[in-house]
Amino acid sequence: xxxxxxxxxxxxxxxxxxxxxxxxxxxxxxxxxxxxxxxxxxxxxxxxxxxxxxxxxxxxxxxxxxxxxxxxxxxxxxxxxxxxxxxxxxxxxxxxxxxxxxxxxxxxxxxxxxxxxxxxxxxxxxxxxxxxxxxxxxxxxxxxxxxxxxxxxxxxxxxxxxxxxxxxxxxxxxxxxxxxxxxxxxxxxxxxxxxxxxxxxxxxxxxxxxxxxxxxxxxxxxxxxxxxxxxxxxxxxxxxxxxxxxxxxxxxxxxxxxxxxxxxxxxxxxxxxxxxxxxxxxxxxxxxxxxxxxxxxxx
Amino acid sequence: xxxxxxxxxxxxxxxxxxxxxxxxxxxxxxxxxxxxxxxxxxxxxxxxxxxxxxxxxxxxxxxxxxxxxxxxxxxxxxxxxxxxxxxxxxxxxxxxxxxxxxxxxxxxxxxxxxxxxxxxxxxxxxxxxxxxxxxxxxxxxxxxxxxxxxxxxxxxxxxxxxxxxxxxxxxxxxxxxxxxxxxxxxxxxxxxxxxxxxxxxxxxxxxxxxxxxxxxxxxxxxxxxxxxxxxxxxxxxxxxxxxxxxxxxxxxxxxxxxxxxxxxxxxxxxxx
Numbered sequence: 001x002x003x004x005x006x007x008x009x010x011x012x013x014x015x016x017x018x019x020x021x022x023x024x025x026x027x028x029x030x031x032x033x034x035x036x037x038x039x040x041x042x043x044x045x046x047x048x049x050x051x052x053x054x055x056x057x058x059x060x061x062x063x064x065x066x067x068x069x070x071x072x073x074x075x076x077x078x079x080x081x082x083x084x085x086x087x088x089x090x091x092x093x094x095x096x097x098x099x100x101x102x103x104x105x106x107x108x109x110x111x112x113x114x115x116x117x118x119x120x121x122x123x124x125x126x127x128x129x130x131x132x133x134x135x136x137x138x139x140x141x142x143x144x145x146x147x148x149x150x151x152x153x154x155x156x157x158x159x160x161x162x163x164x165x166x167x168x169x170x171x172x173x174x175x176x177x178x179x180x181x182x183x184x185x186x187x188x189x190x191x192x193x194x195x196x197x198x199x200x201x202x203x204x205x206x207x208x209x210x211x212x213x214x215x216x217x218x219x220x221x222x223x224x225x226x227x228x229x230x231x232x233x234x235x236x237x238x239x240x241x242x243x244x245x246x247x248x249x250x251x252x253x254x255x256x257x258x259x260x261x262x263x264x265x266x267x268x269x270x271x272x273x274x275x276x277x278x279x280x281x282x283x284x285x286x287x288x289x290x291x292x293x294x295x296x297x298x299x
Numbered sequence: 300x301x302x303x304x305x306x307x308x309x310x311x312x313x314x315x316x317x318x319x320x321x322x323x324x325x326x327x328x329x330x331x332x333x334x335x336x337x338x339x340x341x342x343x344x345x346x347x348x349x350x351x352x353x354x355x356x357x358x359x360x361x362x363x364x365x366x367x368x369x370x371x372x373x374x375x376x377x378x379x380x381x382x383x384x385x386x387x388x389x390x391x392x393x394x395x396x397x398x399x400x401x402x403x404x405x406x407x408x409x410x411x412x413x414x415x416x417x418x419x420x421x422x423x424x425x426x427x428x429x430x431x432x433x434x435x436x437x438x439x440x441x442x443x444x445x446x447x448x449x450x451x452x453x454x455x456x457x458x459x460x461x462x463x464x465x466x467x468x469x470x471x472x473x474x475x476x477x478x479x480x481x482x483x484x485x486x487x488x489x490x491x492x493x494x495x496x497x498x499x500x501x502x503x504x505x506x507x508x509x510x511x512x513x514x515x516x517x518x519x520x521x522x523x524x525x526x527x528x529x530x531x532x533x534x535x536x537x538x539x540x541x542x543x544x545x546x547x548x549x550x551x552x553x554x555x556x557x558x559x560x561x562x563x564x565x566x567x568x569x570x571x
Contacts, residue, residue, distance in 0.1 A: 024384015027376035035395050038445040042410025101315050104308040123551050129513050130529045131543030135322050138329035138540040145325040232403035235513035249405045272406035279401045
């Protein structure tokens with residue numbers, strides 16, 4: 001398969017003949033045109049729709065902010081805040097739990113263990129969505145194996161709530177944290193620890209004053225990445241809780257398909273715009289942090 | 300120092316193993332445990348003959364192949380050109396390839412739904428309307444390929460960029476040119492073979508993305524594999540869990556095969 005791809009790929013490059021001084025940017029043009037159509041047009045549609053109000057009686061349209069204000073009120077605001085809370089709690093827990101796991105793998109200096117954990121993390125970090133939800137329903141749902149064998153229902157356990165979702169989200173967020181933080185942990189030099197210990201520091205002091213400050217940008221960057229990943233997640237929540245937990249992604253899907261109220265499509269677009277703004281802030285925080293931590297690792 | 304930490308390390312690894320393995324083991328038990336007959340593998344043997352399994356899996360695989368071909372055709376020339384002739388365009392391409400990270404899939408599909416409605420609303424008397432109908436053909440929804448290519452851009456860019464960083468493209472091309480190769484020859488014979496690992500990596504990540512994608516397909520009303528699992532879950536709980544377990548095992552096998560073929564550490568570094 002790759003062989004055929006390889007040959008096909010080169011056609012646009014091949015047209016860029018240096019002898020004729022064809023500019024190199026010609027090879028980039030197809031990508032630009034494609035994203036302008038496949039990504040740019042829907043993006044414009046979202047922004048345009050979010051600011052457009054259609055009068056049900058006359059069919060006339062007008063531009064206004066009313067969709068955006070609606071999207072920040074009542075059940076929609078609850079859903080937006082619910083998503084932020086769920087993402088923040090899951091991301092903090094995943095960052096706190098992923099760091100010791102990555103450190104245990106890195107400090108073991110075992111190539112086989114490292115390879116196994118990183119490969120497993122690569123798989124599990126991608127194991128979101130519907131299959132993950134069903135695996136947890138089979139384990140801890142109302143008729144789940146652990147629920148019935150351990151009699152968890154008697155103790156008031158329910159998977160279909162906020163903490164159930166957190167438990168499920170951790171399943172792909174912790175591996176993502178391990179993948180993100182491992183390069184930073186590799187960058188911690190053994191000499192730094194030795195130098196600290198030679199100067200009389202304890203292990204705790206080394207972590208408090210040397211390792212954690214060096215890791216801080218990577219840790220924060222990892223947290224932000226996890227937050228964004230949990231914030232955008234839809235399939236897991238849709239397959240597991242339906243609409244028992246208010247989440248912005250579920251609200252958008254309901255509004256788009258007209259499940260609750262008809263004519264809310266433009267509110268869905270306004271909610272989408274809210275999400276993009278939150279995700280944009282997340283990326284604006286993440287990228288500089290990633291650059292900063294990259295400086296330490298390359299040094 | 301490292302030795303003193305050993306009990307702590309085993310405790311961490313042990314807890315992680317419990318958390319990550321128990322749901323998989325319990326899911327397996329759930330699928331084979333029949334209260335009346337004891338162990339029963341019916342959930343697995345019934346998958347192949349289940350209604351819609353073959354067609355949805357085939358649709359997902361077709362979408363995956365189409366997405367991989369399109370995304371590589373767009374990205375390989377662009378990323379190579381960034382190294383050779385147009386380094387000033389690098390920030391532009393970087394921004395384009397990180398845009399899908401800023402726009403969550405649900406927001407993206409909200410935009411697509413809106414655009415697709417323009418067809419019947421405004422364009423029904425123009426030839427463009429036929430295009431709108433064609434891209435939504437349920438036997439092969441081109442609109443999903445368009446969406447998946449956009450969603451795959453960040454992963455593919457990262458995979459190709461790290462692959463190109465490992466080889467010195469300019470020197471490689473100059474060496475090939477001084478040996479008498481034309482530029483196309485140099486690119487096909489010298490650069491591309493060195494990118495095999497990166498191309499494989501990018502293809503795998505795209506394949507995993509398309510096979511697992513649910514949000515866009517469900518909201519646009521198509522039924523590829525992930526949507527089928529979701530729909531089956533309502534009526535046949537055991538089978539849906541069985542398919543979920545199998546899909547994880549298949550992903551795992553693919554990733555291990557990739558790690559073997561593409562060299563070590565590639566899979567890990569691609570996401571970081």
